[in-house]
Each structure stands twice: as C-alpha cells, then as structure tokens.
Amino acid sequence: MSSRTVVVITGASSGIGRATALRFARQGASVVLASRRAEALAELASECEKLGGNALALRTDVTDQGQVESLARRTIDAFGRIDVWVNNASVSVFAPFLEMPIDDFRRVLDVNLMGYVYGAKAALTVMTKQGHGSLVNVASIVGEVPQPYTAPYGMAKAAVRALSVSLRSELALAKQKHISVSTVLPATIDTPFFRHAGNYTGREVVAMPPVYSPDLVAKTIVKVSRKPENEVIAGGPIAKALVAQHRKTPNAVEAQMAQQTDKTHLSPTKAARPTRGAVYSPSSTADATVTGGWNGREREGKRGILGTLLAAGVGVLLARRYLANEPGRGSHKR
Template sequence: MRVNDKVVVITGASSGIGRATALAFAAKGAAVVLAARRREALEEAALECERRGGRALAVPTDVTDADAVEELARQAVARFGRVDVWVNCAAVTLFGPFGEVPLDEFRRVLDVNVMGYVHGARAALPHLRQRGEGVLVNVASIVGVVAQPYAHAYGMSKHAVRALGASLRQELRLDGVRGVKVCTVLPATIDTPLFQHAANHTGRRVVAMPPVYPAERVARAVVGLVRRPRREVVVGGMGRNLVAQSRLAPGLTERMMAVQVDRTHLSRKEPAPDTPGNLFRPGEGPGTVAGGWHGKRKTVVRRALTAAAVVGTIAAARRVLR
C-alpha cells in the first residue's frame, strides 16, 4: 500500500513515538490527524508535520472517552474524506510495589493503554471495513512478551494489546475481510519522555533501561507496516533477543528481567518523590519526540550496549539463582 496519499490517524501524537510517527507519515506526503490531550503540543506537532510536507489536523482527545474518540474519527473523515490507517499509540505508565500503588492509578493505566486502544479500534474498523482495506496499528511494547517488576499495570496493558490484535485478526478473517490488516509493534526501550512522565511510587528515579533506541526507528517500522503489513514487529535488537530468550528459557528470562530492572531501570543513586505523573493531567509545553535518553547513538554503540547488557544480566541472574 502506498503511503503518500493515505489518511492516518495517530493517538498519543503530542510526544514520543506517536509524534515521531506523525512526522514520518507527513514526510511521505500523508495526511495526518493528530490526537492527544495537550492542545499546545498537538498544534505544534501539526505545524511541524506541515513543514515536512504533509497535511495535518490536530484534534485534542482523551482516548479514555469513547465518544471523544468517535468524534476524532468523524473529524478525520470530515476533513480528509476517509480513514486509511489508524495508529493506537497513546500510553501512560506507573512504577511501584504492587501492594502500594494507588488503585485509581492502576486503573487509569489500564483505561488509557487498553480501553483507549479498544476505543480507537472501534472507531477505526467500521471505516476500514466499509472500504474493504486499511491498516490498524497497535503500538504495544516488549514488556507485552516479557513482563517487568514494579510496572504491573503497564505490562498487563501491553499483553492485552497483543491479545486484542490477535483477536481482531481472527475475527476479520472469519468475516472474510482480507483487505483490513491489524498489526502490533513491540518496541524495546525507546528515547521518549515516557519515563519522565511516569507515575512513580518506588522512591527511586525512573530511567530508560539501556540500550535505548530512537523513536524514529519505531516510526519507520509503523510506516513499513502500512506498505507491507505483518502480524507483529519487534523494534530494537535487545527486544528481539528477549523474545528469543523467552521462548527458549522463560523462567531464566523472567529472572534476568527482574535483575535488569532493579539494576538499570530504577536509579540506586537518585531518590524520587511519589507522583501520579501525567496519568490524570497532561504535561505542559509543546512536547518533544525524544526524552533525552541518548536514543540517537550510532547503531554500533547500541549493539555493543545490547551485548554488554545481555552478558551482564545473565551473570547477575546466575548469581541470584545460586
């Protein structure tokens, strides 16, 4: 499927992967409809998309509101005539011991990350089905394959996103709708503001767990799925390694992930106050793609970090298991 004449709706487009994806589609000549809670950030992103050569429409939207997401689809059709591609990308996260995180925050993560995708799929699929073609892309995470400690709600949500994609593919097939594709993207650690925006009740600063990959790499994968749809795509060498390890040795992989999170995802040197992050109120400002986690290092450096991280984690996990 060609990209340059498509109408693409993207949730979570004010920052991070969503914003990078909007810019990537705009650069290919697509019309992009940007949705998120922050009007200022959306409008700035829309202007940037237009500077890249695309047409853009900013629609402030809270994806937990089903009516608002339906209105997002209506506005996309009213402006551009149709919906060809829908990218569910809005997400929030929460860190903390399972028995100590506030339950309203736990529910909020699931509401945004799971029900937000449900609302997006329900808004998009009637348009795609009617035309008999199109692509629904759900951005999940590698933690949808290998869960992490202290991030229970986020991990649950990303497992659910994978399940949603599989179920929708099966249903479309049974209904004989061959031209509508549902794809799931599984990024490893990506350089976005997600970690700064996280709700945190660990007492330790949340940092991006190395190796870190640029958001533009995920955006390229999403654009690639429109051209050649695939069931699932893992972005990042470490992510592919974890998927392979989880298939061969799931128990050991769980232990390795536990050690890796404790050693490199939560700072041992920098304390952090309790905060609900951006769960209930969006951040301020124009928004950014990158979070300052050095996601633009050269590929050779990332590969070296990946190898070092795997070796170090295996060694640490073996010490724990003794």
C-alpha cells in the first residue's frame, strides 16, 4: 500500500480541479484524476508525475453513478485506500429562468448536485470502512448569495452546502471522529469555466469581478483536507464581506448582486449566440487549463487594504439603503 496521501478529484481536467491536482502532486500525493476529457487527464497525469506525485487518470462522467462507483473501486485497486475525495465537477447555464431549456436546467442539477451525491456516497462508503478520510465539497459563494440567470447553479450549490451539514451530522452520530466533511465556497475564479457555460442570454459571459486565482482555492482545499473546517470562503475580503453582509441585510445584498451580475457578468458590448457550452459534451483539450485568461492572480494581488476598505464601505452603504427603504423605518430618525 502506498504511503502517499491518496486524493480523488472530480472535474480535474481544468480550472480549480487541475490547480488542486497540481498542488497535491507537488506535495507527493497520489492523485486520481477524474473528468470527461481523457486526453486532458493524460496530460495532467504526466505533469503531476513530473512534480513528484503518482497519478491515475480515469475518464468519468459524474452523472453516471456506476462510473463514480467504478472511480472509487479503481482507486482502491490501485492505492488501497482513499484519504481525500474532492467533489468539484460543475457546469452552468446562463439564461432567464423562463427561457432556460428545462433539459439544461435538469442537467446542471444532475452534474452539480447528484454528481456530488454519487461522489459522497462512493467516498464515504470507503472511508467509513477504513475509519478515516476527508470529503471536500466545492460549492460556491453563489450558494450563499444567488444571482440572476443561473438558477440551477445557485440551487445546486446551496443544496451542496446542506448536503455537507447533513453528512457531518450523521458522521457525528455514528462516532466517525476521523472522517471530515468540508465545504469550500469559491468567489469568482480565473478559470475557463465561464467559456464552458451554456448561454441563452444573447450576451457573452465574462468573469464577474473581483476575480481570484485558482490556486487560492486549491490551497484552501488542501488545507481543509488536513485541518478540517465545516465551511470556508475561498476569496478575498470583498467576497467574505459580501457573505457576512448578506446574513445581515439580505434584501440589499441580493439587489446589489442582481445589478452586478447584469452589468459585469454579461458583457454589455459583446453579443453571443445560444450555446449549450460544455453542459452535455466536454470542451476541447486545448481549453483544459488552470486559468481562463481573466488575470485573476494579478487582480487579486492589487486589492489588499483597498479591497477591505471598499468591502466595508459597500456593506455600510447597503445596510443604510436597506434600512431606509424598509417599510415602517424609512421616516425614522436615528
């Protein structure tokens, strides 16, 4: 049996999954890489091995429970155990709710929610027998503050957060003290994800600022796999302030999120034809990269204190606006 940490990662071929695989590989882990793109996985496996890790590439569609169960079995056959399982594979569709094809709506839920259910079931079946392990569910900040035009994505990510809570509760009742379930909520991340999305809005989908580096999320995933936290936001001070403020003044923050999505997540100048993106079929291997060209690392590095101050200022402004407009409170002097 290998003495290396054995890590399974779904959605490993690009973006957050790829960054996570590379980070675990640098630390000498055995990484099992799962996605729909066999060629991209083979290239990633070679890269991981050059960095000092072991790698096994297994083409997997997470909407097929049998394939996910096979992923777990083949990991056990190869390495004898599963120490970490990262549920990460996700897709999205942008469209007004009434115009979104119902099959696409269902497909997003199948990948982003049922894919996680199948992964959790496969992982925990192994982990409860071996008595240890870490399950990491990659959700989204949109699971806390949903946005317009991506209803199934936000629904699925909110449900993933609930799934994690339920699983932690059951493990606690079963006295499985050495099995953890953590949820990671990334903000907007510089990955090819937005180019892969289905889109029926008539406008090009772009990364909504502020944009952060995929390696920031990868670091967070590695950290919680070793020092578990129930839920952690992977993003800078603005993302964390947004979540905190949403819990205080939800109406104001949701109104702000709607405006920001409409103005900065969909291009105001570039039109786009209807597309299913990679919702049903994977994108090309050429786009199987960590970053998506949104300059996440550069833009992340320039925020610092300014971002903290801006986030605080926006929070106060939103709170005041909400209180001023709340029925029965607008005329009160303070």
